[in-house]
Amino acid sequence: MAGRLPTRTMHSAIAIHGPPPRSSPSDFLAAPLPLDLYFGTMPGDISRLERDACTFAAQFRAFTATTPSLCHHCFYAFAGGLDSSAHGYLSTKCPQFLDAVMGFVVSDFCASDWERRKAMSTELLVFQTLSCPTCSPLGIRDLMHADFMIRSNEIPFDTLFDLCCRLLTRCLVPPSRRQRNTPTSPSKIPKKPFRSGSWPSTFEQLFPRGVEQTVSHFVQLTCVIQSGPIALLAAMLQRCRQPVFEEIMHPRHNCLLLRRVIAALGEAAELASAALSAHNQSTGSPNASRTPTSDRAVLKEIAKYDDFAVLLRAISSGVDYEVHDLDRFAFCYEARLYRSVVSVLEKLYNPFAWDYDLPNVAIFLYSSLDAADRLDPPMFIRRAVFEGSKRMEDPYIRVACNLPIVLQRRACFGPRCGKQVHENPSGKAFAKCARCRAIQYCSKECQRNDWTLKNGQPHKIICDILSEVLTIVSAEAVAKTAPDGIAQAWRNADLPVLRTGATP
Numbered sequence: 001m002a003g004r005l006p007t008r009t010m011h012s013a014i015a016i017h018g019p020p021p022r023s024s025p026s027d028f029l030a031a032p033l034p035l036d037l038y039f040g041t042m043p044g045d046i047s048r049l050e051r052d053a054c055t056f057a058a059q060f061r062a063f064t065a066t067t068p069s070l071c072h073h074c075f076y077a078f079a080g081g082l083d084s085s086a087h088g089y090l091s092t093k094c095p096q097f098l099d100a101v102m103g104f105v106v107s108d109f110c111a112s113d114w115e116r117r118k119a120m121s122t123e124l125l126v127f128q129t130l131s132c133p134t135c136s137p138l139g140i141r142d143l144m145h146a147d148f149m150i151r152s153n154e155i156p157f158d159t160l161f162d163l164c165c166r167l168l169t170r171c172l173v174p175p176s177r178r179q180r181n182t183p184t185s186p187s188k189i190p191k192k193p194f195r196s197g198s199w200p201s202t203f204e205q206l207f208p209r210g211v212e213q214t215v216s217h218f219v220q221l222t223c224v225i226q227s228g229p230i231a232l233l234a235a236m237l238q239r240c241r242q243p244v245f246e247e248i249m250h251p252r253h254n255c256l257l258l259r260r261v262i263a264a265l266g267e268a269a270e271l272a273s274a275a276l277s278a279h280n281q282s283t284g285s286p287n288a289s290r291t292p293t294s295d296r297a298v299l300k301e302i303a304k305y306d307d308f309a310v311l312l313r314a315i316s317s318g319v320d321y322e323v324h325d326l327d328r329f330a331f332c333y334e335a336r337l338y339r340s341v342v343s344v345l346e347k348l349y350n351p352f353a354w355d356y357d358l359p360n361v362a363i364f365l366y367s368s369l370d371a372a373d374r375l376d377p378p379m380f381i382r383r384a385v386f387e388g389s390k391r392m393e394d395p396y397i398r399v400a401c402n403l404p405i406v407l408q409r410r411a412c413f414g415p416r417c418g419k420q421v422h423e424n425p426s427g428k429a430f431a432k433c434a435r436c437r438a439i440q441y442c443s444k445e446c447q448r449n450d451w452t453l454k455n456g457q458p459h460k461i462i463c464d465i466l467s468e469v470l471t472i473v474s475a476e477a478v479a480k481t482a483p484d485g486i487a488q489a490w491r492n493a494d495l496p497v498l499r500t501g502a503t504p
Contacts, residue, residue, distance in 0.1 A: 046089070052078055053090060053097035060100040065109040065120050071132035072124045072160045079167045087170045095199040098171055099208075101164050105232070106209050106217055114224075121155040158225050165228030171199060172206075172235040191410065191429035193240045193422050203422065206240060215247040222260045227307040230260075234307065234314040241320040242411075242420045248315075249328060258333045261308050262340045268305040269343035275301040276347050290349035298347055299354060309355035312341070316361050320410055320420070326364055335373045338365035342378055351380045359384070395497055396487035399469070403486070406438060407475050413439045414446025415453055433459065436466035438475060469495065 056078065059070040082090075090097060109120070128135045193206075200206040207214040215236070218229040236244045248257060279297040280288045288294075316326040330337045341362045345351040351359045363384050366377055377385075391397045412419040412430055419442045421429055430440035433447070439459060441447040450459040470478070472493045473486050481489075 049086060049089065050094060053094040057094070057097040057100040060104045063104055063107075065116070066123060068120065068123050068127050070124070071128045071135055072156050073128055073135055074132060075160065076163060079163050082167075084170065084174050087167070087174065091171045091199040092197060095201070095205070098168065098199045099205060101168060102205070102208055105161060105164050105168070106214055117157045118155055121157040124156045124160065154226075161221075162226040162228035165232040169228075169231045169235040172232075173238045191421075192424075192427070194427065200239075203240070206236065207243075211243040211247055215244055216250075216253060219248065219253045219257055222257060227264070227304065230311050231307040234311040234318075237311075237314040238319045240422050241318065242422070245315070245325065254329065258330065258337065261311065262333070262336050264305055264308045265340035265344055268302040268308070269340070269347065271301045271305075272298045272344055272347035290347070292349055292353075295349050295353045302344065302354065306355070309358050312361050313355060313357040316364065317357055319408060326361065327368060330365060330368075334365050334368050335370070338362060338369060338373070341365065342381075345380070346378050351378075363388075394487065396490050396495075397483055400483035400486035400490075403469070404478055407478060410440070412442035412446055413450055413459070414441050414443070415449050417442060417446050433463060436463045436470065438466045438470060439463070 056070070056075060062069045109116070130136055194201050194203060209217065215233070218233050218236075221229040222233070233244070233248070237248075248254060275298045276290065276294055277286070279294045280286050312326075315321070315329050341358060344354065345359060345362060348354060351362075359380055362378075363381055366374065366381050366385075392401075410421040410429070419430075424430065424442065430442050432438070432440045439450075439462075441450065447459075452458055452460070469490065472495060473481065473489045478486060
């Protein structure tokens with residue numbers, strides 16, 4: 001087709017970049033962008049990727065607290081230099097590597113004990129400087145660098161663990177286009193959480209110690225190891241929501257995770273305030289209003305807390321979410337969580353600049369507050385409440401806001417069923433309605449019950465409506481289009497208002 005850009009194969013899209021900067025590894029953990037080299041089409045680069053992955057897989061499997069048998073610096077260079085295509089290639093061609101990394105991050109020696117992790121960091125540095133064939137010849141320079149890292153707040157073991165969590169996160173949920181380096185909801189929702197030929201292909205690969213122990217392990221570590229465990233929990237929610245969310249909702253996990261998120265957002269607010277003040281001082285206007293330029297200064301300072309915003313987004317509006325999930329998660333902590341979110345957003349000119357869904361989290365929490373806690377809300381909430389009530393009077397907008405939620409859901413739509421796709425014994429996605437292709441059922445019985453539903457809108461009516469609206473705007477387009485755009489397309493097609501009267 002004229003004007004169409006040529007496509008590339010998986011092999012031609014893999015980038016393997018050079019070694020990380022010689023500063024703290026956190027510098028490139030925060031922004032793993034291409035560094036220097038791009039290997040575009042050479043088959044040898046694919047072989048190198050597989051060879052290195054196999055080598056590290058064996059080293060992770062042999063890893064113990066006293067004999068790490070792995071050079072953390074070489075792994076930093078390997079993992080920090082992979083782009084999204086390389087992550088995809090590892091998922092399909094090197095699942096044994098990702099199994100080994102997952103086995104490492106769920107191991108018992110990844111303990112919350114500071115002295116134990118510091119001792120393992122020492123062993124990592126000893127291996128690097130004495131046994132690693134790449135690093136050991138560098139001698140005293142690496143010893144000096146190791147000494148610097150031991151005295152810092154970011155010990156090598158914690159950084160290695162954090163990077164492993166982020167690598168797994170990017171393989172589970174590739175970064176969206178809206179936020180390039182933040183793994184979030186995938187732009188195209190997979191039909192099922194596990195697929196043959198792509199890691200993880202089984203429930204056991206994602207939860208090697210079972211759901212309860214695996215999730216509990218990461219929740220406990222959220223308070224002691226950077227934010228990698230937070231990122232991985234968010235990615236797990238996106239791949240296999242129900243068992244992960246229900247385990248998070250266990251009282252001992254829920255309270256711990258909420259306190260961690262609230263504390264992290266409080267720290268982010270302090271950094272944001274200091275960054276805003278420093279920016280205004282540098283412009284000679286200490287009392288200046290917030291601007292897009294000041295937002296850039298603030299966002300740079302709070303970037304290390306991005307994963308906490310992502311977790312809240314995954315809970316409130318991630319794949320397979322239910323309307324009341326955020327209510328359940330924040331129960332008894334609504335006011336504290338609301339204040340912590342707003343404390344960051346109020347430092348920004350554009351409250352959507354940090355995370356596009358975080359203002360919606362604040363708005364949702366605001367609606368559940370007691371009257372005493374609703375005093376003096378920020379302007380973006382006032383505007384949202386006023387505009388939202390007006391927008392919901394428009395039947396086209398109302399359906400356009402609800403439709404993506406329906407299309408994103410993978411559970412059975414049968415009355416009083418709600419069976420999740422991962423519970424299907426066949427491992428396959430549920431069968432969709434043959435006509436509208438928007439609703440799915442776990443069984444013929446559920447489909448019949450929904451078709452002839454007595455209390456509420458039966459699918460017999462809804463199916464006809466869905467078929468018509470999705471003919472005008474396809475399901476794929478709905479996922480990428482704002483509600484205003486969807487509503488306008490329906491108006492342009494002269495969709496009768498009565499056809500929006502029965503919402504899905």
